[in-house]
Amino acid sequence: MSTQAKSPLLRNFLIAAVVLLIVASFGDYQISKTIMNQNSIFGTIFQNYGLFPENLIGFIAGQIIVANGLKRDIPVISKVLLVAGGLAFAFWETLHAVDNFLFYTYSSIGNVKVGAALGAANNDGGAVAYPHSLQIVISVIIWVIGSAIAYQWLKNKTEKSLQYLTTVAIAGVAVVYLSEAIVDTMKNNWGRFRPYEIFGNVKDAHFTAFWHQNGVNGHKSFPSGHTMAGMLAAFLPFFVERKNVALQRKMTIVTIAYGVLMGLSRIRIGAHFLSDVTVSGTIVFALIFLSMQLLGYRFVEESDALAVDALEDNAFQANYDFAKI
Template sequence: MSAKVSKFMSSPSKVFYTAALTIIVIMLIGTGFDWQISQAIMDQNSWFGTIFQDFGLWPIPFIIILSSMVIINYAWRSKTMPWFVRCSMILGAFVLSGWQLWANYLKTTVYYALTLNDNIKKGLPVGQANSDGGNLHLSFLGNFAIWIIIYLVIFFLTQIWLSHKSDEQMDYLVKVAVVATLAAIVANDMNSAMKTYWGRWRPYELAGNHVNFTNWFQPNGANDHMSFPSGHTTAAAGIMLLPMFVDRANVKLQKITFWLGLAYCILMWASRVRVGAHFLTDATSGLWTVWFVFFIVLSITGMHLVEWKKDPILSDHNI
């Protein structure tokens, strides 16, 4: 094998092709045995499944919030830009990040947490919840108090982190912020559209009755059932953008962030099948559809999650 071929088959290519092959195999297994696998391992009393269900939706909102914090810091530093441009950037980033924290994380998480408490009181399975149409909520003051505390903590911690960045590092991070936000929003919107159009029943909704079961490749149209693809694994997949925010010179930390992010995705994937909220193919599709969007966006922009090696051949692989 030539040195060029050897390099081609090193870390980036291995990760990409291994992941692609694994996903194809899992989808094939789920195509034939979705129902049987779900019936064998589903348990709505699983605390593993419940914890990830209730509190694990943070990655995509966090990526957009982190990107907004970068924009705020960049605009504050950029004294040469017109004041109205800087103000627009700062105001827009504040609004976007605040909305993401509430609408795409806290709103659902508060509902799940209240449902968990209600389930315990009523002696119901701890993981029994329906985010597609729940109505438990806190008062306005309760919601605002949680939101403002978390937002301020994120704001001050990120600004302290960004204050140590050089102007050159900020030039890179602002590009990451734009690309990561685009990738996250496109992936999230695509997932929402697919869930509505596919109309697949969730395992727990079927309650052991095979009559309304359909395979993942069979869209049913909008019918208020939203199992395919998994929104939780879609959100979890967003964490794979986090290595982009690590300094490009610190390849070791980029790799650590990458592998920890992948581990989180796998845990979320397993938890959704375990708690009976999704079939195997639902959970898997929530991951691969998002990663596919990320792959396209990064390929177009020429950016990388991890600078695996300082090598021109490897730098062509946008993963």
């Protein structure tokens, strides 16, 4: 398939982002002041339980590594290392996902006990105590069930399909870590106060436009970390078989919509301004789109079966050539 085909999805996404940033340039402050509600159920649900896409990508990647270890004709020691390493990586991602939702869940429980807003949370590193034994138990349960599901999904994959998924898994992990590095670096250096700090009369909190850098001061509104995690869901369509165009299309719509809803939830709960979520979502979407286009893949492939076969052959040949090095 030609990678030169028109890509209206990226173009339309960037146009929407530019329009939203123009609106944010004039309305960031007033929009947040008007719709912010830290008792929002919508905002709290996404805050507490919506971060999982970034860990799900890593979990799936780990399971694909396991499948390679089980199915490849390689030395036993290599098989053992691949299976053990893949399972360990998947468990590590599960631990992080569970840590996130327990942190925010216990924060919400604490808020209710003291009469604070349900969704009030120290998004910049506050300590919340929860039983770490609970984290381990929940993580093990999710890991075991998820591993069993992944095994059923991967056990009958052809060698070419598994090679394709391996390429996607490596790209997915790279996109996640690059997204985190960019967003976290910007957050630390921008020093933008969050809406709930400004409207909550936090000492010295003041509004600054999104293009204004305050420097390192411990405040991390710009860009949005939650929106980054939510928009990473848009990578998931690439785990769909390239011949299943209908499912690719559905997954693309659902996952992009999820990222958008995450951004809206962050504005609603007062954790971020419109510009915070727009820039974050745009960074992640562009990274996903461009990295996969470099590999020759699109969110929704052409329905030409021969073209799709060529894509899988390219992935197979790339992995075969790498194996000979």
